[in-house]
Amino acid sequence: MSPPRTATIADVAKHAGVAVSTVSYVLSGKRAISASTRQRVLDSVRALGYHPNAGARALASKRAKVIALVLPLRAGMNLPVLMQFATSVVTTARQYDHDVLLMTADEGPDGLRRVAASALVDGLLLMDVEMHDPRVPLLRQLGEPSVLIGFPADREGLTCVDLDFARAGALCADHLAERGHREIALLGAPGVVYERGTGFAERTLAGFAEAAERHGVSALTRPCEESFDEVCSAVRDLIDEHPGVSGLVVHNEAAVGHVLGALRVLGKRVPEDVSVVAICPDDVAERASPALTSVLVPAEDVGRQAVRLLMAKLDDHPVPQSTLLEPRLTIRESTK
Amino acid sequence: MSPPRTATIADVAKHAGVAVSTVSYVLSGKRAISASTRQRVLDSVRALGYHPNAGARALASKRAKVIALVLPLRAGMNLPVLMQFATSVVTTARQYDHDVLLMTADEGPDGLRRVAASALVDGLLLMDVEMHDPRVPLLRQLGEPSVLIGFPADREGLTCVDLDFARAGALCADHLAERGHREIALLGAPGVVYERGTGFAERTLAGFAEAAERHGVSALTRPCEESFDEVCSAVRDLIDEHPGVSGLVVHNEAAVGHVLGALRVLGKRVPEDVSVVAICPDDVAERASPALTSVLVPAEDVGRQAVRLLMAKLDDHPVPQSTLLEPRLTIRESTK
């Protein structure tokens, strides 16, 4: 009944009758090892339930096999998208045999500095990067491999991924215009989001407006708060002032349900009186009544892509500076 | 222009004119060091921007200063609560100078085994533990310090934290009964949740029913799906079959908005015709119209408490087997 100390590489080596370094080479594949020796080592690994000690490995190899995921855990974020994103990051990272350290943005630049200097992680994934994000200059200076989700104003020397929000806005306008709507409107994020300069909101607007113009359709846009009452009066004002509006785009996940409710209250039928397109996750669109035609924010793709890019950087492979992910429109019952 | 290799403890020692071990003791406080020496070392640390190498520290001290947070990142979870919880875990862990490794439950027991054996983390925080969770026996066997969020059937030898859902259910019933409602109903989670045996749903039901009985009030309960149409017909059926029901408890965050919408459609005014109490986060309750009287799921408290318990275990302090957190009812506009 000796203490069941977890097996070390030395135990494996002894068990297999080889040198420690041989075990290491079998496991890393960095040198050729004969098939018979390899098999013997692998058997010992299994027999002893060996798992390499992460600290020792990190110390010796200068690679922690951990990446940091920095999430903006302040309120007002689009939670489901964030979750999907986090899930896909973790899952993809595991495929590359890496783990994920979760950090909140509110530890700020110091947090980045800390994890980089302590070699706790090999690279950084920053989500929700703003146009003029204070972390961006630090990131450049740190020289730690990183991938940003979102597009800061100056992308020089960085690697950025995001949904192509301009295309998403355009897709909505296209869809409505093609169905013959001549006056369309976009209900966007709450005002503060625009003020913060997050970028994606503006880009959606721009794509929407530009596409509308291309179709010769009149387009208006306005921010949209998230409480039922505010949504309701916003929708009422919109319809009062522009009775010709027959197509509505909602780019605000928390508000989509309320918009439908408001329309119901105002006696407008969807899609008979007004068509509605949402930019939101599929589950929200499907849960609504009527099910909403929607443009999907491909959070999973973004996460997967971001991890891939980071892994490429860790291997010193060159990667593109910007990656834009294509949005996809799913037609459901709310447009005609 | 030599490579700006990050400073090591040896650099600090040299800079301060002391031994490496002295620096270590200053930083860890594990031995007495004179004030003057301490100050000199601290100055050098700052001057060189020294951060201890995490791997080396972990290897030598057998403590990674990292805890694993295992989240159920499958669909159908209550996202905002989960997020709040994660945030509070990260924030609290940082207060104890620990970082958080994010894992998804879908790596399953092997994932736990892996991080434990590799000494990547010092302890585990498992969220959304079910009554008969397959990870529970493994956890016992692993002997890794851990804290569970949720109550499995057999808690022997474990440490568990959760909201007191029975109290939450009771609080709702109490509130409605005190206001004179004689027939009340609870709309719960989707059917699958009950089938999965997650525990919290049943406990809410039980607390609700028991409190209603204590008040001599008739109570009925039923599961509740999350699409608008299903919610709508569920509410309609309920009211048709039990026209006397004047108090409604909604324990399903995705459905609360829909319930209000359904009531509007059915021509029922809230709170004049029917009072509604929700068990959900405050922001959802506030965003609704009318603002909902609600029982808060104290996700932040749960996270904070869970980390504290885990830290205590890491320091070999004894901790209680079960911790139940008190729910809090906030009265808003939806009940009378």
Added chain:
DNA sequence: CCTTCCTGTCGAAGCGCTTCGACGACCAGC
């Protein structure tokens, strides 16, 4: 005054792993 006990500091021995250089053994080519 000598012993005993702290206090503050140091040196050195690991922690478990990767990786470099070395070195037999074996094969091919001349």
Added chain:
DNA sequence: GCTGGTCGTCGAAGCGCTTCGACAGGAAGG
């Protein structure tokens, strides 16, 4: 029959840190 390469394996030197035991030097106690 040598030389020169590969191939497969080994030993040892760290990686940067913690921690143990040792040991000066001074304070306290007799």
